[in-house]
Amino acid sequence: MALIRVNSLEKTFRLKTKRFKALNGMSFEIEQGEILGFLGPNGAGKSTTIKIMMDLIRADSGSVEIAGVDSRNPEAKKNIGFMPENPQYFDTLTGFDLLIFTASVFGIDKKQASKKAWQLLEEFGLKEAAKRPIRKYSKGMIQRVGFAAALIHEPQILILDEPMSGLDPIGRILFKNKMKELNEKGVTIFFSSHIIPDIEDICSRVLIVNKGKAIKSLTREEIKFMTTTGFNVIIDRCIDELNCAKISGNLYSIESKKDELIAVLKRIESYNVKIVDIEPVKKDLEEVFVELIK
Ligand SMILES: Nc1ncnc2c1ncn2[C@@H]1O[C@H](COP(=O)(O)OP(=O)(O)OP(=O)(O)O)[C@@H](O)[C@H]1O
Numbered sequence: 378m379a380l381i382r383v384n385s386l387e388k389t390f391r392l393k394t395k396r397f398k399a400l401n402g403m404s405f406e407i408e409q410g411e412i413l414g415f416l417g418p419n420g421a422g423k424s425t426t427i428k429i430m431m432d433l434i435r436a437d438s439g440s441v442e443i444a445g446v447d448s449r450n451p452e453a454k455k456n457i458g459f460m461p462e463n464p465q466y467f468d469t470l471t472g473f474d475l476l477i478f479t480a481s482v483f484g485i486d487k488k489q490a491s492k493k494a495w496q497l498l499e500e501f502g503l504k505e506a507a508k509r510p511i512r513k514y515s516k517g518m519i520q521r522v523g524f525a526a527a528l529i530h531e532p533q534i535l536i537l538d539e540p541m542s543g544l545d546p547i548g549r550i551l552f553k554n555k556m557k558e559l560n561e562k563g564v565t566i567f568f569s570s571h572i573i574p575d576i577e578d579i580c581s582r583v584l585i586v587n588k589g590k591a592i593k594s595l596t597r598e599e600i601k602f603m604t605t606t607g608f609n610v611i612i613d614r615c616i617d618e619l620n621c622a623k624i625s626g627n628l629y630s631i632e633s634k635k636d637e638l639i640a641v642l643k644r645i646e647s648y649n650v651k652i653v654d655i656e657p658v659k660k661d662l663e664e665v666f667v668e669l670i671k
């Protein structure tokens with residue numbers, strides 16, 4: 378059974394006389410234990426969907442169920458760690474205060490909260506800055522304290538809206554490792570991102586959205602295979618009749634399109650050469666994404 382069900386969300390924003398349909402039948406499911414990436418161009422409706430999932434705004438129609446509970450029921454959020462797209466924290470609070478405040482919202486006792494807060498602040502490289510007000514934090518530090526706050530109650534589900542935007546490469550690696558580590562412990566993670574390599578690195582599945590609806594779901598394995606455009610067949614001597622390219626020494630390569638590999642192998646067979654390797658030729662997930670959006 379799916380852990381989260383997003384059912385046919387519709388949302389139109391009204392600005393004076395103008396109307397804009399941000400969600401147009403957004404539907405998908407999130408399975409227990411997956412890391413699902415939410416990928417789509419600017420304005421596709423990712424943040425709107427996430428805000429509805431967190432009951433920060435209401436859909437015109439459709440529903441979201443979290444572990445069988447309607448997302449409009451506060452019970453549904455008890456087990457979720459959430460990071461909004463542009464966090465606006467009370468910036469006179471220190472990083473430590475923010476974590477303690479968040480812990481109190483979840484009813485965690487002070488002693489336990491303090492222990493967990495220091496542990497998280499250390500993990501996210503904020504120990505030195507823990508007692509500084511958040512208004513003095515850099516963008517990356519705000520992202521870090523936001524992620525730490527999302528983890529204070531040890532949630533089993535994480536919903537993160539562009540968690541890695543504004544982070545330096547060290548911060549991105551830290552976040553990705555933390556996400557992988559939590560996922561290995563059973564935490565289900567749903568996050569939006571524009572950074573395709575980050576999605577490729579950690580997601581078990583990617584959901585591609587455009588114009589207010591989910592248009593394609595691709596598992597890690599499907600991505601791996603659908604980015605293959607052809608093969609390089611590596612052989613141990615040149616065959617003049619076939620289009621060979623020298624690699625080095627006695628190694629030569631013959632290019633084959635994805636659906637012509639069998640024909641190429643059959644042609645090679647009659648020349649009594651040794652096939653050393655067959656390497657897939659890949660295109661970027663970015664190209665696949667652009668083709669799907671088009
Ligand atoms: N409060 C609002 N009032 C009016 N229009 C809005 C509001 N919130 C979102 N929109 C519009 O709804 C559409 C979807 O916005 P949303 O923020 O969900 O996109 P997104 O996929 O998160 O984009 P991005 O990748 O840029 O974060 C956009 O065209 C946006 O302008």
Ligand SMILES: [Mg+2]
Pocket residue numbers: 423424425462538
């Ligand atoms: Mg957004």
